[in-house]
Amino acid sequence: MVKIRDIELGEFPLLLAPMEDVSDPPFRALCKKHGADLMYTEFISSEGLIRDAIKSRQKLDIFDYEKPIGIQIFGGDEEAMAMSAKIVDATNPDILDINFGCPVKKVVSKGAGAGVLKDVDLMVRLTKACINSTKLPVTVKTRLGWDHSMINIMEVAERLQDIGVEALSIHGRTRAQMYKGEADWSHIAEVKNNPRIKIPIFGNGDIDTPEKALEYKNRYGVDGIMIGRASIGYPWIFNEVKHFMATGEHLAVPGIKDRVEAARDHLMMSVKWKGERLGVVEMKRHYTNYFKGIAHFKEYRTKLVTSFDLQEILDTLSYLEENSEVFMFSNPVV
Structure with a gap:
């Protein structure tokens, strides 16, 4: 049984990745209906939350039928992240997730998202500020590193676990890759196989068929898989993966x-x-x-x-x- 603190997620959970302008409540409702075990909101700017920006506040909307659900925030300022964590805490999700993986320029240029991969000390401080400001389990989503010359996911995983992060989702690309090329899960497997690592490790990147999900589960030994782009317009992917893993057979393609x-x-x-x-x-x-x-x-x-x-x-x-x-x-x- 995979657990984040006392939240039971099943033997091999399938997670819906947080996606900007996609992972809103209507989309999440469909993914939940079709088998997603844990979902996250669209990522929310810590600065926007503090300014009471309408769009940021609206992203805090969560519903009982979605549970367990995590609210994801991002930012590059410790005080803003701490204040945002307190705001999130008050909305009563199951998990607070921090985005250290978004590669888009407007986020990275503010020293947030994947931009923090260039400064692990800052990442640790930002995460600790959140942990100290919430009673919720804190998880993190990130990438392998800034680029291929700076793949530092092992250091990131160890240091985040040491300060109290309770699960880690890793996208198998660097920031420099954006969403191009093939996701490299070998580094995710190395983190999972590190005897120091005790928290759940979820793999993310390129899972778009039941066959690939099963192959990656067996090859890389992760605790669960996070699915993003393959679920857009195709929420059935979650139950299709579960059925194939259980039976080796495919569900009928939705007509x-x-x-x-x-x-x-x-x-x-x-x-x-x-x-x-x-x-x-x-x-x-x-x-x-x-x-x-x-x-x-x-x-x-x-x-x-x-x-x-x-x-x-x-x-x-x-x-x-x-x-x-x-x-x-x-x-x-x-």
Whole structure:
């Protein structure tokens, strides 16, 4: 049984990675429904929380059906991180997670996210500030290092564990790689196999099929797997991985009706949470992923992504559902 403090996550948990502009409550609800064991919010700026920025505060919204859930924060200032940890503590999630892995320039340039990988002493101070300011278990998500000349994940893991971090999720790329190239899990395995390391180690990067999930579980010995991009428009990935690990067999690929149901649920939850206008607009980025690989779908995809009228979008989805037998997959869908 994998545990973070007293939170039981099962024998081999599957985690939903925190993804900016993706991992909001509507998306998380679908991933939970389809088998995610532990989920995290979108990452939240510590400076934004302190300034009471509306978008940052809204990201604190969590719901009982999501539990266990972690709220993830980022920042490069000890005082701001400590104050943010206290704010997060008051919202009563199960876990406080710190992002030391985001590679995007606007985060790194502020000395936050993966930028902290260049200064492990600062990383330790920022983490300790959070641990001292919350009663919650503190976990960290990070990368292998800044670049290939500075892969310091072993030092990071040991020092973070020593100050009280209770689990570590490691993306198998450096900051310099961004999301390019292949994730290298060998360094993640070295951390897991280090006899000093007692906390759960979760691997992240490139898991997009049940076969790969099982292969990486066996090859690298991690305590669980964090799935990110492969879940966008495909929340079924979690139960598919679990079923394959348990039986060696594949679940049936979700058909058009399944995809319409998921897209409709996602849309309506977005409208309920964000309001109709914003819910409709922000849902547009998801339709292409939900209906990926379906032949002769361009006309309907165009309707979905160009319409700003909720009823028109719902009518298009209903048409697809009612005529589901007409649509075929043009190639194998993952």
